[in-house]
Amino acid sequence: MQQTLTPHVYWAQRHEDIYLRVELIDAQNLDIGVRDNVLQFRAQGHGARGQNDYEFSLPFLNAVKTEVSHRSTQRQVNITVRKQLSGWWDRLTLQEKKPLFLAPDFDRWVDESDAEMELLEKEEKKNRLNMESRLSDPSFITLKKGFLFTYNLVQFLGFSWIFVNMTIRLFILGQDSLYDTFYTISDVMFFCQILASVEVLNAMFGVVKAAVVPAFIQVVGRNFILFIILGSLQEMHNKPVVFFVFYLWSSIEIFRYPFYMLGCIDTEWKTITWLRYTIWIPLYPLGVLAEAVAVVQSISVFDQSRLFSIPLPEALGSSVSFSCVLYVYLPLMVIGLLINFRHLYKQRRKKFRTRKRKSN
Numbered sequence: 174m175q176q177t178l179t180p181h182v183y184w185a186q187r188h189e190d191i192y193l194r195v196e197l198i199d200a201q202n203l204d205i206g207v208r209d210n211v212l213q214f215r216a217q218g219h220g221a222r223g224q225n226d227y228e229f230s231l232p233f234l235n236a237v238k239t240e241v242s243h244r245s246t247q248r249q250v251n252i253t254v255r256k257q258l259s260g261w262w263d264r265l266t267l268q269e270k271k272p273l274f275l276a277p278d279f280d281r282w283v284d285e286s287d288a289e290m291e292l293l294e295k296e297e298k299k300n301r302l303n304m305e306s307r308l309s310d311p312s313f314i315t316l317k318k319g320f321l322f323t324y325n326l327v328q329f330l331g332f333s334w335i336f337v338n339m340t341i342r343l344f345i346l347g348q349d350s351l352y353d354t355f356y357t358i359s360d361v362m363f364f365c366q367i368l369a370s371v372e373v374l375n376a377m378f379g380v381v382k383a384a385v386v387p388a389f390i391q392v393v394g395r396n397f398i399l400f401i402i403l404g405s406l407q408e409m410h411n412k413p414v415v416f417f418v419f420y421l422w423s424s425i426e427i428f429r430y431p432f433y434m435l436g437c438i439d440t441e442w443k444t445i446t447w448l449r450y451t452i453w454i455p456l457y458p459l460g461v462l463a464e465a466v467a468v469v470q471s472i473s474v475f476d477q478s479r480l481f482s483i484p485l486p487e488a489l490g491s492s493v494s495f496s497c498v499l500y501v502y503l504p505l506m507v508i509g510l511l512i513n514f515r516h517l518y519k520q521r522r523k524k525f526r527t528r529k530r531k532s533n
């Protein structure tokens with residue numbers, strides 16, 4: 174006659190689950206359930222004392238859910254019980270004295286802080302997956318493309334207006350047009366450059382696959398020139414350098430934004446792609462050079478007007494001219510140029526390498 178025996182049971186916990194491993198080979202006729210917060214286990218199998226009926230019951234320390242999941246392998250039965258409330262238990266069973274058949278499962282054992290880390294990682298992974306599934310949701314993609322298309326269209330119209338207006342004025346007025354660029358163009362340029370801040374946000378929040386640092390350097394660099402150097406000093410408004418800065422900026426944008434617009438409707442025009450990834454090569458250094466000339470020309474104006482001068486403690490004198498900041502800014506421009514030049518060079522290589530591979 175078969176006698177009923179108790180198998181060896183190993184346990185471990187996480188904040189949300191209890192894991193039990195019952196050492197029973199070829200377990201059959203399993204009857205496992207939670208009743209009145211007590212796990213009841215009954216099965217036939219080959220345990221420490223050979224082929225027998227095996228059973229045990231475990232009254233849990235805290236409340237658990239009644240549904241139990243289990244999986245029987247050739248060597249053991251794995252049971253997972255969900256805790257009613259997420260938390261760390263001091264022990265598994267209601268009674269303080271540990272039953273003799275129960276031992277920690279060192280293969281799965283972790284201490285509370287490790288389990289917390291595990292939980293955090295699990296949650297992060299869940300959030301990431303949620304985010305990814307939201308980002309790949311067709312309605313979100315349509316909304317995103319609609320937003321980007323509109324943004325790029327507005328910028329394209331703005332910069333085209335600037336470029337065409339300046340070109341026509343150059344043809345009609347000749348050299349004279351160089352002296353009043355700021356008065357005729359600055360409002361639209363202010364609008365476009367303020368709006369361009371969206372590009373940093375787009376890169377930061379992953380709306381587009383663009384790099385954050387180059388976008389930040391680009392937007393901050395241009396806005397510094399536009400609002401601080403040109404916008405705040407009336408003496409700079411009629412300088413020909415304004416023409417060169419605005420013309421060089423708009424020359425790239427009338428190709429860059431249509432390139433992005435076409436991307437939003439999954440279309441590519443090879444000429445536009447080539448122009449977007451090529452004409453920055455002469456334009457970028459020329460643009461930085463024109464901006465540097467504007468900075469140098471503004472130094473004497475800042476020194477005379479004392480605009481934005483930095484107040485000092487009485488012992489050191491009255492104030493320091495804002496031109497000190499400009500002496501620091503000039504080498505920063507060179508660093509910014511190198512960072513963005515390298516970035517654009519990489520983007521160009523990536524673009525043309527991919528296209529060559531596609532056409533092979």
Ligand SMILES: CCCCCCCCCCCCC[C@@H](O)CC(=O)SCCNC(=O)CCNC(=O)[C@H](O)C(C)(C)COP(=O)(O)OP(=O)(O)OC[C@H]1O[C@@H](n2cnc3c(N)ncnc32)[C@H](O)[C@@H]1OP(=O)(O)O
Nearest residue numbers: 381382383384387388391394425433453456457460506509
């Ligand atoms: C702590 C204070 C620091 C302050 C530092 C100050 C330093 C000052 C440095 C001054 C340097 C600035 C000088 C500059 O003002 C001079 C000029 O501009 S001269 C004129 C010539 N200029 C240019 O050619 C630069 C034009 N600008 C750019 O190219 C970008 O702004 C730049 C950030 C530099 C690079 O762009 P990005 O990283 O976005 O690369 P991609 O265009 O290849 O885009 C990558 C992918 O993202 C998709 N994308 C990007 N934007 C959009 C969008 N608006 N709509 C839709 N899709 C977009 C794009 O399609 C690419 O995707 P895929 O690869 O799938 O095609």
